[in-house]
Amino acid sequence: MQSIINLIRWKNLLMIALAQYLIKYALLQPFAVNMSLSHFEFSLLALATICIAAAGNIINDIYDIETDFINKPKQIIIGKTITEKTAYNLFIVFNVIGVGIGFFVSNSIGKSELFSIFVIISILLYLYASFLKQTFLIGNIIVSALVAFSIIIVGIFELIPAMTSQNQAIQLTFFKIILDYALFAFMLNFLREIAKDIEDVDGDFKTGMHTLPIVIGRERASKVLFWLSLIPLLIIIYYINTSLYKQPIAVGYFLIFLVGPLIYTSIKLFSAKTKKAFHSISNLLKLVMLFGMLSLLLYPIITH
Structure with missing residues (x-):
């Protein structure tokens, strides 16, 4: 059982669920925004998202067995504690459950066409693992977009079906906030993907992948990652300066938990050389993403 929990990467799934619950209960509910899903239906939406993400993991x-033997031999699960056949069966089970729940939730709010979202995400995750991951930057963009979409999907299911001509302005305002957080998640996950590619360059090269560090070299990829890391940093500083300057609690939170760690990450990137250094940078970016999502808890405080 422990092997299955590790295989589906429970910490990542927990972070997806946390982000979705924070959007509903820290951002939307305190402001009495019109929403479509009941508490039970929303829990099912979160469960469907987690199941499909677990299947993707x-x-x-399964497709990374060969590269993982080189990149992280001590962390291998498939082939050691779980057979490849069992893993594939689990992939099918999680997908069927996720898509099935997605179908139920879509129909329960009278928007059966939204069911196609779950099918498309499931297919994209399979395509990513099977061959998109090997292509230059495309795989990084796809998986980062899917992480961002796990946030956007809350707005699609909660806000859009409940939109009327009377409440359209307020619904779109909150949908835009959700999009801002999704963009933040996309940028940080994209940086993480490149950091992981640099970390895993040896195994990826031997298995014929075409990741950024393989195409342009590890050192150049590291420098590209450094310059890219400045983009979310500058965007957050701009956001603090234009939107939060009258809210000292929010300014303090953003400076300590987002700006500070991002500056530290950029400094580390400038001199990073080893596999261990890029692994710690990847973990640091995940932590910044978590703090970014937790900033949703500030909305009820700073607007009242």
């Missing part, structure tokens, strides 16, 4: 590990 499993199929990713």
Whole structure:
């Protein structure tokens, strides 16, 4: 059982669920925004998202067996504690559950066409694992977009079906806030993907992948990652300066938990050389993403 929990990457799934619950209960509910889903239906939406993400993690590990033997031999699960056949069966089970729940939730709010979202995401995760991951930057963009979409999907299911001509302005205002957080998640996850590619360059090269560090070299990729890391940093500083300057609590939070760690990450990137250094940078970016999502808890405080 422990092997299955590790295989589906429970910490990443927990972070997806946390982000979705924060959007509903820290951002939307305190402001009495019109929403479509009941508490139960929303829990099902979160469960569907997590199941499909878990299936994506499993199929990713199935296709990564060869590279993982080189990159992280001590962390291998498939082939050691779980057979490849069992892993593939789990992939199918999680997908069926996720898509099935997605179908139920879509129909329960009278928007059966939204069911196609779950099918498309499931297919994209399979395509990512099977061959998109090997292509230059395309795989990084796809998986980062899917992480961002796990946030956007809350707005699609909660806000859009409940939109009327009377409440359109307020619904779109909150949908834009959700999009801002999704963009933040996309940028940080994209940086993480490149950091992981640099970390895993040896195994990826031997298995014929075409990641950024393989195409342009590890050192150049590191420098590209450094310059890219400045983009979310500058955007957050601009946001603090234009939108939060009258809210000292929010300014303090953003400076300590987002700006500070991002500056530290950029400094580390400038001199990073080893596999261990890029691994710690990847973990640091995940931590910044978590703090970014937790900033949703500030909305009820700073607007009242």
